[in-house]
Amino acid sequence: MQDLTRGCKFSEHMFLFWLICAMLIATSRRQVVTQVDLLNKVRILADAAKYDVSCSSSGSTRSNKAGGVGNAAAAGICHSWSADGRCISLLKILMTNICAYDCAYCINRATSDVERAMLSPEEVAEITINFYRRNYIEGLFLSSAVFRSPDETTERMIRALEILRREYRFNGYIHVKVIPGTSPALTTRLGFLADRLSVNIELPSPQSLHALAPQKSSEAILGPMGQIHDQIHESRETRLAVRGATAYVPAGQTTQLIVGATPERDHQILQLSEKLYQSFQLKRVYYSSYIPTVSHPNLPSLFTAPPLRREHRLYQADWLLRFYGFSAREILDDRHPDLSLDVDPKSDWALRHLDQFPVEINRAPYEMLLRVPGIGLRSAQRIIAARRAGTVDFDLLKKIGVVQKRARHFITCQGKFYGEASQDEQLIRAHLVADSPSGKDSGLGQISLFDLSLPVLSVVSSCAVDSGEF
Ligand code: SF4
Structure with missing residues (x-):
């Protein structure tokens, strides 16, 4: 209780x-x-x-x-x-x-x-x-x-x-x-x-x-x-x-x-x-x-x-x-059967597909914007809307809600690249981990709600105890 x-x-x-x-x-x-x-x-x-x-x-x-x-x-x-x-x-x-x-x-x-x-x-x-x-x-x-x-x-x-x-x-x-x-x-x-x-x-x-x-x-x-x-x-x-x-x-x-x-x-x-x-x-x-x-x-x-x-x-x-x-x-596939614990799944996918990046923020289709780490559903929609009014620059991305620290490795704005290296997977991965909360991407945006000090009382059961959400 x-x-x-x-x-x-x-x-x-x-x-x-x-x-x-x-x-x-x-x-x-x-x-x-x-x-x-x-x-x-x-x-x-x-x-x-x-x-x-x-x-x-x-x-x-x-x-x-x-x-x-x-x-x-x-x-x-x-x-x-x-x-x-x-x-x-x-x-x-x-x-x-x-x-x-x-x-x-x-x-x-x-x-x-x-x-x-x-x-x-x-x-x-x-x-x-x-x-x-x-x-x-x-x-x-x-x-x-x-x-x-x-x-x-x-x-x-x-x-x-x-x-x-x-x-x-x-x-x-x-x-x-x-x-x-x-x-x-x-x-x-x-x-x-x-x-x-x-x-x-x-x-x-x-x-x-x-x-x-x-x-x-x-x-x-x-x-x-x-x-x-x-x-x-x-x-x-x-x-x-x-x-x-x-x-x-x-x-x-x-x-x-x-x-x-x-x-x-x-x-x-x-x-x-x-x-x-x-x-x-x-x-x-x-x-x-x-x-x-x-x-x-x-x-x-x-x-x-x-x-x-x-x-x-x-x-x-x-x-x-x-x-x-x-x-x-x-x-994920047979060669990559498990999700990375260091970086989120979208960043991990992007790091394995660097040949598709960087994308130009002023020309990329909506579907590709959604695949850029640091760009969410709403910010992708806002970029599309902003492009109708003019050119999108790097400063505007922050106001739009893009996580620049993450996105900068995978985009160009008006042809300019804001990351350190565009095709170096290990270097970009290191930056993503370092720029995430507490020096590494703990991925705990949601999990921070979990109090690991709580006593473990039971196993989740599928139908009764642990069967769940609404
Ligand atoms: S409560 Fe549900 S999960 Fe637990 S033993 Fe019974 S049937 Fe299995």
Whole structure:
């Protein structure tokens, strides 16, 4: 709970305040005991869910209705991030961490000796609506371990959502994790209640999945992804034809995979992500560093540090796939199977393709500007706009938002080159590393949110604990 609540409206103090108030107004010892029991369950299950990284609420258009509460379309649903970089604007919780499966990498696996708890659908709905009304949260991220079977677990999650949507008339944002193996009929029902669904891809290859999570299969994961993709498409068409038709998964689907638990290289991971984006139009692929807490012959040693920088580089490369027109095979290939930890993926690509540089800022096409290190989407657009009004000089680039220290090695402005050497890969790489924060590119623009001093409590699990964003 301590990490889940850090730095946001859903603070631990407020949470405890609410529970204490509820206990004080309870009129019987039995009610007090019930509240304490609920507090204990929330503590266990919120803590178990904190490693889930897939929760961001953008994309939903569910607005408030007369007599209802909550509004997923409002700008108030924002992203907040805890010290470990996880999204915390939602109540992120498991229905249960009692699991029938035994995934080797997961703290909640059946053979793990951890505290177990289970919330009833009524309790999930009640906690969510009470936290929402007190403005602690903007929505709900609900996941679960596999209680007896995927279908039985999903039935319980559906019941919780039905209470929220129909009895409490809750229109706020809800992201639900789909358990691999859930029947298509239940996935359909879930999708008409939630804003976003996600099915965790778990591990980067079927072989690794078989080795570490033998009760799961690629088919059981990709099947629901395909179904959700098709139904989102159908729903959009229906809504165009039938005004007021209920939207199916309006905020789209995401997935998450664990990085560093298995031997797959970065280029395999990026090719997988690319395929998932192309096949299922996923909103995001989330990468979660494997944190060793389990001794297992197929897993890294307990003394191996979590590959946080690698995770960050994968997010940067993923950005190149989605917004910068790169393909996975351009970013990495068999000769360069892993992302550089020293420089960001775009700089690394540019250093391996110096024959394409420097580019003249006043003539380069938009697509090529996007490939220049230090030039982002917005600055590329501004350069194109500025060129319509006149010539762009080096000083203007700074005002436009270009990172000159990085870009200068790869561009000319009005024919003038501002770097030290235009074709010396080692020299340019050394400059890029030296000019990055703290004398080297730690790549921690995002990762600086991670507090490495935090105690490592558990391994991210794919469906429950570590299945995630919105
Ligand atoms: S990853 Fe999910 S299914 Fe596997 S042991 Fe953990 S909670 Fe259970």
